[in-house]
Structure formats: C-alpha cells, structure tokens
Amino acid sequence: MQGVLPTQCRDFMNKQYWQRFFKKIKKEGQQNEFFEWYGNYDSYNHLFKQYIKVEDSVFHAGCGKSLLSEQLYDNGICKNITNVDYEKISLDQMRKRSENKRPEMTFQCMSLTEEINIQSEQFDIILDKGTLDAIFPDEETPQVNTYLANMLRILKKNGKLIIISLLQDHILKTLLQLQVNIQIYECVIEKSKLYPFFIVIDKSEQKSIQFYQLQKEVQTLSIKQAQEIIKKIQLQNHFVTSIHKLRQSQSFTLDIWDNNNKQTPRYKLDIYDNDDSKILLQKTCGCFIVPQGREQSFLFGTEQGHKELIKQMKMSRCVIARMNPGHQFNNMKQVQQELSEPMKQLIPKGCTNIPCPFLTDGDEIGEKNIIFEADDCIVEELNIDDIKYRRLIIKSALDLIQSEAKIINNKVDNSYLDFEAYVAIVAGLAFNKAKEVLILGGGVGLLSRFINEHFGVKVTNIELSDDIVNIAKTFFDFKNTDSETLVCCDALDYVDQTLECHQYDTIIVDINASQANQLSPPKEFLSAEFLNKLKTLLTPQGIIIINVLDSQKELTQLPWDLYYSRKCENEINEIFYLINAQKEKKELDGKEIDVIDKGLLDAIAQQLKESRVNFSKGKWDSSMNLASEIDNIKLKHPVFKTQAFQTQEALLVQDGEIINNRKEFYQEDLKKVQKKKHNRRRKN
DSSP, X not given: OTTTSOSSGXXXXXXXXXXXXXXXXXXXXXXXXXXXXXXXXXXXXXXXXXXXXXXXXXXXXXXTTOSHHHHHHHTTSOSOEEEEESXXXXXXXXXXXXXXXXXXXXXXXXOTTSOOOOOSSOEEEEEEESHHHHXXXXXXXXXXXXXXXXXXXXXXXXXXXXXXXXXXXXXXXXXXXXXXXXXXXXXXXXXXXOOOEEEEEEOOSOOOEEEEOXXXXXXXXXXXXXXXXXXXXXXXXXXXXXXXXXXXXXXXXXXXXXXXXXXXXXEEEEEEEOSOHHHHHTOOEEEEEEOTXXXXXXXXXXXXXXXXXXXXXXXXXXXXXXXXXXXXXXXXXXXXXXXXXXXXXXXXXXOSSSSOOXXXXXXXXXXXXXXXXXXXXXXXXXXXXXXXXXXXXXXXXXXXXXXXXXXETTEEOTTOOOOHHHHXXXXXXXXXXXXXXXXXXXXXXXXXXXXXXXXOOEEEEEESOHHHHHHHHXXXXXOOOSSEEEEESOHHHHHHHHTTTOOEEEEEEOOXXXXXXXOBSOGGGSSHHHHHHHHHTEEEEEEEEEEEEOTTOOOOOOSOSSXXXXXXXXXSEEEEEEESOOOEEEEETTEEEEEEEHHHHHHHXXXXXXXXXXXXXXXXXXXXXXXXXXXXXXXXXXXXXXXXXXXXXXXXXXXXXXXXXXXXXXXXXXXXXXXXXXXXXXXX
16 A cells, blocks of 8 residues: 555545545555455454444444445444445445445435534444544644534434544543543454554443453543553554564563453563664574562562663563463473463564573572452462562552562561561651551551551551451451551541541551552642641651652652651652651741751651661561661751752751851852862863
C-alpha cells in the first residue's frame, strides 16, 4: 500500500483524499480494492455475535468500501443495515454490489460531522470501524463533538455504540469523559501491525469502565487506570512491531502469560538495549533469571540495580526475567524451556550468539510454595539462604510485597523486620516517647507487633480489607489483645469518627495504592485537609510518620510546616516524619516571612541523640541496625538556605533574634566570591 496511505493525520479529514485513495487502488490493480483498515469480519465475529442480534437495526457510520456490512449480512448476524458515508463514488459502488443480493441493506450519502436529518433513538446498534480515528486525527478537531452527539442521539435508549479504534490518547480521553457505560476489548489482528480496540458504549444509568485484556479476567477501572493500562498495551504493541531492532538505551517490559492462569502473568520480562554503542554493535543477547525471593533486592528490584546488572552482563540486549507470585516453578530447566520461545521473539536481527545464554545468581531458582490464594491476594513461603520467609502479595501490584515475615519453627519471628522502610518507620519513634500509636494501613500487623512487643506501647491498626485481617490471624499469628488491636475499617472513616475523641503520640500512615506504579499512599492521604485532621489526633509532642512510595515522582512537597525524612537506599520508599509544630510569622524589611525557633530544632536533635542510646539496647535482631538508622533521618522542610543568591523559605530564630540575617550572609557570600575571583587572577 506504499504511496496510498496518508502522509499526515489530517488527510483522513479530506474528502478529496478518499476519492484519490479509492481510484488509486483500482488503477494500480490491487488484489483487494475493498480496504479493511482494522481487520475484517473474522477478526471480531465473536464480539459481533455477542452484541448484535438478528432483529437489530444497524447504522454503519463511515462505511467506505469496507466489506464488513456485507459479511455481517451474509453470516446471518443482522440484515437491517444502513450504510452511511460522505464519499459518493465508493458508496454507489457498494450499493450496486448489494442491491440484488442484500435487499434489506440500504445506503445513504451524508456527512456525519454536521447535523444529520435522522430522528432520535432510531438504531439498536451504531457501528464505527475506524471512522472516529479518521475524523478525529488530533485534539484540534471540533467536528468530533458533533459526530459523537449525532451518534448518541440516534442510538436507542438500550442500544450500543460499537467503535473499533486505535484509541489514541485524545480519543480515549474523549470517550472516557462521555459519562456513559463503556466496555473495552483488547484485540489482535492476524498478520497486522495495527492493534485496535473494540469499544462498546451504552447509555445505561450504570457508569463504569470495564476492560477485557487478552488472557485476563475483566477489570473494572477508573479513568486514570484505564488510560494507564491502555497506554502500557500500546507501548508494548509498538515495541513488538520493531522488536528485532536494537536501539541504544531502549527499554521495555513484557508480561508472559500462562493459559491456565488468567489473573496474573507467569513471567515479567524487563528488556534493555545497552547504552554503550560499542557493546550494541556486537549484537549479542542474553537472559538473566532472577531467583525467587530476590526480586526486591537492590540488583533485581531497582532501576539502578538493573543498570549495574546490565553492565555485568555486557550484552547488546539484556532480558531480566522474573518469576511472578501465584505460580509454581519446579526447577531451572523448566524455567529455561518456558522462556526459550519468548526469547526467540526477542532476539535482535543479526544476533551473533544464538542460542542466547540463560544466566542466574547461583544454580537454582529458589524454593517457593503457595500456601494460600484468594481472588485478590497470595500468601507464599520462600526459602532464601536456608531461612524461611512468608509473604503476602496483592495481585494488582505484583511488583510489591505487601508484607514479609521471617518464620522460625513455623511461627512469625517478632524480633525482625525485613523491609528497610519498616526499620525507618520504627526509627521515627525516636522523636518522642510514645505511649499510644495508631497505624493506618495495618496490613497483617507485623509492624504493629514489633512496636508493641519491643517498645511496650499500645497499638491500634486500621486495615480496609477483611481478607487481609483474616490472613493476618490465620497465617501471620496476629491476635487482638488489650494492647494491640487490628480493626477492619476504612482509614478515612476512622479518622473522621475519632476526631476530638482520642489522641495518639504517633500516627503511622502505611497505605498502599490499589495498582502498581501509583503514588502510595493515594493523594487524599497526603492532602492538607487530611493531614490537618490527623493533627487534631496528635498529642502536643506527637508525630506523623508516612511511608511514601513515589516511583513516578508525583510528590514535590507535603503541606506541612516542619518535617524530616529518610530515603531508603535499597527500596524506592521515602519515610516522612511530620513534627507537630507551627511556623510563626515575622516581618523583615517590610515583608512577612516564616520563622522556626531554633530552640525547637535543637530540642529535636537532643531527643534523637538520647533515643539512639536507648535504641542500642533493644532486644531485636541486631542486623537491622535500628540505632544507626536514626542518624539517617534528616531535616527535609523547610530548607534553610544561607546563599544570598537564593530565596529563603524560612529563617531560623534564636531567643527572638534572627540568626541567619540576609544582609550578613550577603556580605559574607560577596567576600567569598571576590576571593575566588582574586585567586583565579593569580593563577592566570
């Protein structure tokens, strides 16, 4: 079709383009002049049979020279079909083909991007195969509003608008904002480089978005989730079409599915093309299999770790394969056999080391057993270096371990916390001498148990999922006592119900997002409104500790006056410690500025110093280094800047006097600059 396809998107809107298009096809003697943009009837017949009844009246919008209407008619799907297009020549040709063979089929020439003379609620089915994409090539196409209004108006109340589209960003956004019930199916067209979606829209009162992904169960999504998952699929499909080409620093992720499990992929493959042009020219490829239980380690679980691994592999293309939770793997030989076929598809063109080698850390894949599985979660036991661990995994976020405990004599070891983030949270108890702690997002209670047992404080856990509460009691030895409780409740509701009724010395927010790669906790738990509610639940010397996972760098600053933080080195978490203190306002040079009493910061520093001594005496696992963890806590906000050329966010005040006066620092900085210039002149 070279020379026939449009050179730019806006050609799709041009009537003259379509006239030239069909004439050129016929003139060049194409084998099939009936052009099917997004696959033919056979590509979607299972979905047509599901949604179209024989007695339905069908409006085929922008039919062009597609044979779809004829195939629907001839296969007995429906007979009463009205074909509409604004290009008269091709429409007349299609009418002539069917006038004797298909008497119930009609044809009308009209523009659908203008007002149309058709009564409202006339059709059971409106069929759009590529038409929306053609008339809506970019965001600057106002005609699309008229088109969609026309289609929804002539659609019967219980009818369905079926759209086959590539779902470019602006089209998806427009459809998702229609306030209708929408179902989206991922499709694969045989021997095609196009990957359209099959969308079904109805005007029912139920407003939901359901997504049917290949080899997966139906998912109900929010608008943001739908946009993210469709973008991921589109990126994967784009990669697949050029998968054999090496591109410097290219990276991608693919899921490998097992036909027997439609809930979670069996393998996750991270594909990296080397950023070293010399290594790229070698055209080599290799696969590194991550041992089970090591997925969250620095080398295998972080972007920086992957970069280190790629350097060690020295391959043009590196594939890092992870065995996902919820699947059983017998041995390394089985894993290599299962990955051999996907690897053949990933080998770059001209690869010099076929068959590509499989590498791993050690000789075995690691020992793992699934001890419990529900619709939304999995509990597994792993043996890592002869130590048994029990894990809780949420299926919607396979890359994250929700909870992990060390198991000794088939019981949870309460002297040990596996996550660096949990160790940093416990280090936050050094800010005050807490007697009562509230944990929002209690999970299976591992953090709660550690704090209760080793610090002797009363702990209340709030956990949204009833399933997780039951798992905590069944598989993680949790028992409600007078000093430790696990309550199944929505954290937002609990805070609202507890306002002005109770106070805590420490409030810990450890709430995960519902999907991977989303900000955790969700934004509503980081808003000024919610944090101010938590503030009313704090004692005067109270502190809020928040475990933040922000892989997309969404969070820039918390709406809080004074807080410290600890960035976890081996994880992507950052722990924030919000101090129950307020900045004061002070006027300087006619301008109102924020001030913090330096005495408060000195008192905090002294408290942390004293706590470090006490923490060194704890009877927990010494490998956690809890005492030294306190040293990693640093002041995060406000930032006290001493450079005269930077805007100060706040001033330190001691005994009522400003101690980092701008004028003084300006003079001091000016002397430093002049001294540097003088030294440079002497060297020259």
